[in-house]
Amino acid sequence: MDLKIENLSVKFKDFTAVNNLNLHVKSGELISFLGPSGCGKSTTIFTISGIHKPCNGSIYFNDNIINDLVPEKRNIGMVFQNYSLYPHMNIFDNIAFPLKLKKQNKKDIKNTVINMAKLVKIEELLKRKPSQLSGGQQQRVAIARALVKKPQILLLDEPLSNLDARLRVEMREEIRRLQKDLKITTIFVTHDQEEALSISDRIVILKDGILQQYDLSNKLYSNPKNLFVAKFIGNPPINILDCHIDKQNNIFNILGTNLKLSNFIDLSKISNNITNCKVGIRPEDFLINDSNGVFNGKIVDTENIGKDSIFKININNFIVKVVVPYDSINKNLATLLIGVKPKKILFFNPSTEETINFEQ
């Protein structure tokens, strides 16, 4: 099912939790809502499910406005971080609950529950109570219960946050598999960028109830619309530096060094009144021991993260983080000649924090 959100705002008294949101989730797509705590992720999905009422805007399921439809009639499956299973019921009855509400006959219920339990790989646990299950197993039950009524939309609110790291990876692969098999339109809420990047077709970045960017994960990474998105995506985070622009002489002063970037940058795109901007350089976009290097750096600290190393490097008293393949740099070198991939440098308007698009 196709989901469209138009000019949606949600208020709690005079506080705006969701501010003029526009969004189109195509049928069968899995998108993530990604953003810091309090940015309006849960409020948005609660509004889609009908728990909260919008103060403005419309929600469409397949081109039909559903603003006034009661939650029970929206046919939405929801899964929460804390599983919300019924503790006194066994697993079978937990999964069967939405079907019993619909007054389906017993035989159909049994078949559906058993099939769903097989799908989420918990068929041997149906007689147990929730307290006799691990966190991962309980989460599978919650997913089965959400899917059993064949919802048109699946809304998952930080469903994996309570699981340990290994299980989180396993479960997100399972969720993706199920979602693809069932072709169910899904919104997955998370504050974890790695989770969002790994699971989603597209990602919505939210801040203070306002959509910052809705894009493919690689676009968020390489073409962030603003400084917030650039800083939010990427680990270790992007290096943000001050840059002085001398337009007349075509000089960009970054990290205390003058760079000529005229081959890469159309200077006419910078408005005349901008003489300073913010520059973003991702840790993997520096070139170490580069014969064309322009910066002299000293290693301050090293951290190994499996196949890569993170170096903290002092360049003219600025500290930047650089990622290189493990053991590709001799850590004992006193100074390193460092270059930067000029096409990868991102520029931001210092007051609006929007990305300046320099493409020639």
Ligand SMILES: Nc1ncnc2c1ncn2[C@@H]1O[C@H](COP(=O)(O)OP(=O)(O)O)[C@@H](O)[C@H]1O
């Ligand atoms: N029922 C409510 N009453 C008042 N304020 C709320 C309520 N629910 C959420 N908020 C506020 O709205 C903002 C967005 O909350 P929420 O959508 O839960 O954020 P997220 O899920 O992104 O962490 C927060 O500042 C939160 O305090």
Ligand SMILES: [Mg+2]
């Ligand atoms: Mg939330």
